[in-house]
Amino acid sequence: MRAALVRFTMLSVVALVLLTVATLVLAERIARAKALDDARIQGMGIANRLAAPLVDARVRAGEPGATDQLDTVMANRMRDGSVRHVKIWDQDGRLIWTDQTELAGRTFELDDDVTALFGTRDATAELSDLEREENVAEQGEGELLEVYAGAFDADGVPVVFEAYLSTERMEENARTIVLSFVPLIVGSLVLLLLVVLPLAVSLSRRVQRAQAERADLMRHAVLASEIERRRIAEDLHHGVVQDLAGLVYTLPTLGRHLEPDGDRAIARSLLDRATELVQRNVVALRSLMTDIYPPDLEGDGLARAVEQLAHTEAAATRLRVEIDVDPGLTLPPDTAQLAYRIVREGVRNVVKHAGATSMRIALTTDGAQVQVRVVDDGVGPGDRPGLSPEGHLGLRLLTDTLRDVGGRLEVRRTDGGGTELFARFPVSMAG
Amino acid sequence: MVTRVMLVDDHRLVREVLVELLSQEQDLTVVGAAADAPESVEMVRTVLPDVVVMDVHLPEVDGIAATRALTRLHPTLKVVMLSSSCSPTLLKDSDEAGACGYLVKGDPADELFHGIRTAARGGRPFSTQAAALWRSMHDSGARQGAPKVRSAPSARGGAPDSPGEE
Missing domain, CATH: 3.30.450.20 (PAS domain)
Structure with missing residues (x-):
């Protein structure tokens, strides 16, 4: 600069x-x-x-x-x-x-x-x-x-x-002309420079600030993607990989019970368990696939994606889900991505930490601002650092990202004692 | 002679199927199954196993710290790591913590039986993947001229015993 x-x-x-x-x-x-x-x-x-x-x-x-x-x-x-x-x-x-x-x-x-x-x-x-x-x-x-x-x-x-x-007079004339014109021309140019220079400085500062903001946004996006990848790896490690390892150890036992001297009833129960294990992991892998390859949020895709996400995540915990998203809601791609990310973070926190029986997701816009709300009837943010924006890495990053685009994120206790995650940011995001 | 085996794994399913699997072997008997590090330290004191099969990733205190505590408290105890991940860092840390071997979850069940028996005999069981990684780490360390001899299995009790070798 x-x-x-x-x-x-x-x-x-x-x-x-x-x-x-x-x-x-x-x-x-x-x-x-x-x-x-x-x-x-x-x-x-x-x-x-x-x-x-x-x-x-x-x-x-x-x-x-x-x-x-x-x-x-x-x-x-x-x-x-x-x-x-x-x-x-x-x-x-x-x-x-x-x-x-x-x-x-x-x-x-x-x-x-x-x-x-x-x-x-x-x-x-x-x-x-x-x-x-x-x-x-x-x-x-x-x-x-x-x-x-x-x-x-x-x-x-x-x-x-x-x-x-x-030629003395001629030289005198030239001097007179130079003395009367040069200060005028030089003076006006210097004056112009003095007026333009602060403008240039302020313009360059604005460009610099915009670049810094974009760099912040980029850094937060990269961090978010890194956290997401780590979460996917952890999910794979603790879920699918352990289950499949268990299956590897189950099948030889099952095999032995299929021998003439084995117990057919045990073999049957082990087979049932193995089948259930495989089915559970197919579901888990499908959910991870959605995480790796995010849903299409164009057109009415956002409302459908939020619905699918909420039901998939809530299915395992038998949460009652209420969704309030205008089916016709369309947002610019970046805005839709961010809204989806907020909903996903909120829903996951409810499923993992809240111990709730019901959850409500609302995604609304008044044309200029997007508002995302994920409310549960669980134990509330309480003292657990995991649910304060300061303590939870995913939420902290989301807070930073929202600040970058001129929005804000709040996690607060509801009147009923549960947790409300509330985010608000411009439809047309800066940067 | 029957080898007394204790399992440490935070995944209930894995614990259960391992107990069932190992119980099929005549020369192995499962004397306990713990879900985390503190429980494993407590359990070893009461069930006195010959071999502990230790998961690396445990909640709060990991399997490597648990191994360090166990081998310090019971110097004759054999600890074999059993993890779904296998990396140079994990191998090195396990070795330094005093584990005698490293097996990988999901390898054929026979390798697990064999590994536990090798450990009980005072050998060093390594799964195929872990053994290959060890050799590569040791070779490159030697080439760089700064091998950590103390951490190399060969310096403490011979080369790692790959599964299948008797």
Whole structure:
């Protein structure tokens, strides 16, 4: 049971870890998409509002001093470190302006997606791999956001503005997302686990209890069967075996009396005794057979079985038997078996110990509970330990079995001084 | 010489038919029949039998305890067990209690006569089944290297006499 609980908890923890990892990956992706959006908007803003209006024919021609104002404005913009580098391209792939002065005026081959931006105010952004020829200066600066934005200079000539932005903001965004979502997800999972775990514990306890009850029931059933077998062996030993041994010793005597000098009258009486002995043992063996192979209790079998049992057991002691069992009574197989067992135990106790002249057996049900009553007019339970549920092994076991199924067994003295065995248990037995 | 035999058995029928059966034999005379252990101890004192035929299963005090008491009180008395069961434990316990033999109820009547005569002569009567069991117990005990020599019949007075051997 503990293993099942540990397994449940481990699985919950694994689910928790997987969800957390998934959240982190998702947060990073969302942060990156948001950062690229932001970078595009920022790039377009710088291109259109700050950089492009300061590019004119003199700047494009590379005249000395023409870029002073552009130099100042860009330097200011780049001071906070959020914009690392800036390049302004013309349609021929020539660098009109860049903060990396050693590259100014050089021409590079532009990618198609960059060329497509000339004459538009569109922008593209990506996480730069910085492997292009023009990126010689940026390599070694780690990951950067690369933005290209189309713009028109002071003379209306199309230019492309290129900027490299720091990923710090993107990382900050990812952190914010993770910090706001992870506690929520982890928290709700932990909360769920806290709610479910006690339920799982109580469920597992119930399963464990049910298993223990079933084991008890099983143990008592095995014990009952063992006691029954011992009783059958004892009955055989004290009854049939002794009688047959007696017969073995009777027959040679009988044989001698059949000799010419024997006494025919003695032989006749011995033969009568031998016949009676054999008949008695056939009856005894038939009764034992019923014990070994219990009667069919399906349908109306229970009422018939109780009747047969009572009359067979009572025959030898000339007990008057009164039976009160509804002939139409049908019970589930296990319930019928238990009811029959109780009747049998009660009847045997009456026959063996009670010294009674009459016995009444009642087997009734109100739909939910079965009631079994075996009442005699004998000497009563008295002080003999054999008839108290504590003292009699068969009764003690029956008491335990009834307790297992949520019932009870009582042995009490009747008003008339006899004994009443009373049992009550649910029709639909637990376990 | 007539052998004085006393029977101990709690089954009335068995007692009665045994008395009748043994009375047919010229050299055996039944001097008493007891139904339980205390009665047997009391009866031996008064009837002075040569051989007691003792049932193992008796109510309250069993035949093995009764045998132990009888052989202690009367060291020359021969007690032969007569039971419907025969197991290694019963054989061993009977032997330790001082019984000189073990017969099984339901075996032919001749074996009973023979057993009582063997016991009276100081022999060790064992029914076929009991003798086979004894041999097997003794052999396996010897093989295990721990034979209880004192309890083995051979150590106390020769091998068990199987019925039919004179």
